[in-house]
Amino acid sequence: MTIIRRSTEEVDLPATPARLLPAAALAAGAVLALSAPASAKACVTDDWKLTRYRMAAAGQDVRISAKGGEGTRLSITKKTLSYDFTKAREVVAEGNDNGDEYTLTSVYKKKLHFKSSLKGGRKGTLSIKRGSATGDATVKSLFNTISLRTVKLARHYRNGNVDPLVPARPAFACSGRTLKLTAVLSDPAAPATVTATYRRI
DSSP, X not given: OEEEEETTEEEEEXXXXXXXSOGGXXXXXXXXXOOOOOOBXXXXXSEEEEEEEEEEEEOSSEEEXXXXXXXXXXXXXXXXXXXXXXXXXXXXXXEEETTEEEEEEEEEESEEEEEEEEEESXXXXXXXXXXXXXXXXXXXXXXXXXXXXXXXXXXXXXXXXXXXXXXXXXXXXXXXXXXXXXXXXXXXXXXXXXXXXXXXX
């Protein structure tokens, strides 16, 4: 269990691997071990709107699934990447840790920017530079009925962390109107996949 102090109250969070939880629940996030990025063709460099987000993980004693975030805007150039959560829906994660069920509801706000690089054409990898993170984006989570601290996402990334909704090095597949990002989490306690589908706008 992870203990978070809220004013004078201590809150016990489940022992779910940290990388599976949003930043406001002290997530480390989804990171892929990929080769060094290179340039990509024009398909992926555009403005996109999130239409579907899923995260699913299962281990011997841990199960967690998450969905939501629709309306998040993603802008990609050859050297930069920006998220706009202004119209994003909340992300809801439901988990079971050693028989204890919980719900984690996360609300993302404002904007987040990175320097980034691409490898591939219609398929390839997208890599953000965490140390370059700027912007005023935040995420605020509710663990069951308990409000957790607000996390400033740019600082979270500059400190070397990642939030699952914003994977650090996802694989991508780009078509005429659709962009799909996929990240694989190889945590031995609960192998997981993250998929996000965007529509060109």
